[in-house]
Amino acid sequence: MTFYQSKGYKQVYDIFISKFYDIGLKIGLTPNGENVLRTSVFKSVSPYIKKGDRILDLCCGTGTLTILLTKLLHKNCKIIGVDLSSGQIAKAQKKNRYSNLKFAIMDANDLLFPNDYFNQVVISAALHEMNKKQRLNVLSEIHRVLKKGGILLILEHHEPLKASLRILYNFYLGFIEKITSHSFEMQRNILKELNKMGFNILRQTPIKNFLNFFQIILSKK
Numbered sequence: 001m002t003f004y005q006s007k008g009y010k011q012v013y014d015i016f017i018s019k020f021y022d023i024g025l026k027i028g029l030t031p032n033g034e035n036v037l038r039t040s041v042f043k044s045v046s047p048y049i050k051k052g053d054r055i056l057d058l059c060c061g062t063g064t065l066t067i068l069l070t071k072l073l074h075k076n077c078k079i080i081g082v083d084l085s086s087g088q089i090a091k092a093q094k095k096n097r098y099s100n101l102k103f104a105i106m107d108a109n110d111l112l113f114p115n116d117y118f119n120q121v122v123i124s125a126a127l128h129e130m131n132k133k134q135r136l137n138v139l140s141e142i143h144r145v146l147k148k149g150g151i152l153l154i155l156e157h158h159e160p161l162k163a164s165l166r167i168l169y170n171f172y173l174g175f176i177e178k179i180t181s182h183s184f185e186m187q188r189n190i191l192k193e194l195n196k197m198g199f200n201i202l203r204q205t206p207i208k209n210f211l212n213f214f215q216i217i218l219s220k221k
């Protein structure tokens, strides 16, 4: 077990990160930058969403994306955000003003939902925190709870396209970020892993506003 799925990892999120998560993102990405990223998720997934759909925001953190999706989608969609950290979920619950949105503490490795339950699953900025074994396990759980034809949207880190930036970025990912995440390895393997778990890739799109530092991967069960 790595730090990321250990008790320590959850405790760091519960006790420390959850307190500063929202403000930290706003400082790191700027409020407008965060909004661009969150809105790009909505724009990519919303064409697939119909009235009455069930949508899961997996590893939802403090629920900022989940709440934005709820605000912008049909009122009679059912939206559920789940996260391993009780600290993150407590923050999300405090912000929730919608009756069609629920948050719950849950491990993405062991989802408490029946097979073929959701029409769409989104997972934002969480897969890079999981090692290969955990990632495959989580992708297999997503595949299980998605209906046939259902959509999985992944928002994740992405290597910049410009060569000079890529050298700097890979230095950062290969040495510094490697201590705290599996981003480097995730970025190189995610498409193969999605295929292996039975998803069909619809598209992989870098988000231009951030020098392509983020990407959206849309796939279908």
Ligand SMILES: C[S@@+](CC[C@H](N)C(=O)[O-])C[C@H]1O[C@@H](n2cnc3c(N)ncnc32)[C@H](O)[C@@H]1O
Pocket: 013, 058, 059, 060, 061, 062, 063, 064, 065, 082, 083, 084, 085, 088, 106, 107, 108, 109, 123, 124, 125, 126, 129
């Ligand atoms: C960087 S945060 C991203 C949060 C949110 N999706 C967002 O876009 O702001 C990663 C989140 O993944 C959650 N997480 C990591 N492993 C998990 C697991 N096995 N099950 C559920 N949540 C998990 C963490 O608790 C954390 O809140």
